[in-house]
Amino acid sequence: MDPSPQLSSRLAxxxxxxxxxxxxxxxxIGGAPGPLARAIAARVAPTGFVLVVDRSERGTAATERACAAEIRTGLLGVRRSSxxxxxxxxxxxxxxxxxxxxVGAFDGRRPAAAELALEAITAATVxxxxxxxDGRLWS
Incomplete structure (x- = not known):
């Protein structure tokens, strides 16, 4: 497992x-193909966990390949879902x-999608x- 995966300047x-x-x-959410998730996993290790959720079958498969080492160690998981x-x-x-x-639900073009997404995230978090x-605290 690479403890310092290469990231674009935006993701860094x-x-x-x-x-x-x-x-x-x-x-x-929408983390495929996993570069940021790998970097986060390195920072929450050894007892943390990152779950990448992506709506795309292709994206989740790419994340599983790119993050295979983190998945094997239990630091990371992948789930296909909107x-x-x-x-x-x-x-x-x-x-x-x-x-x-x-993530399209948060780009301002679909308020109803954003509302549903926020409800789902709120239900899944402490x-x-x-x-x-996009790097800013949602308020």
Whole structure:
């Protein structure tokens, strides 16, 4: 597992603003193909976890390939779902932090989708969990 995956300058800037520490559970919406998730996994290791959720079958498959080492060690998981319909699985603990980058539900063009997505994220995170969209704290 590469502890410092190569990131674009845009993703490196996003990574730097996230309040990450070992042990956090992080939900990354639209994270395929996984470069930011790998970097987050390195920062929340050894006891944290990152779940990448992406609506694309191709994207989730690419993430599984790119993050195979992190998946094997239990630091990272991948799930295919739209953010609007995402839900925790039975018994799955909530996430401490959520992030979304370049996710259509949050680009301002579909307010109804944003509302559904926010409801799903709120239900999947601990009370008061921060949510970052494109590197900015959502308010």
């Amino acid at each position: 800037e996003i990574l730097d603003v996230l309040p990450l520490r070992p042990g956090l559970r992080v939900l990354e 953010v609007e319909s995402f839900a925790l699985e039975p018994g799955e603990p909530p996430f401490d932090l959520a992030i979304a980058n370049r 009370p008061g969990a921060p949510f970052y969209v």
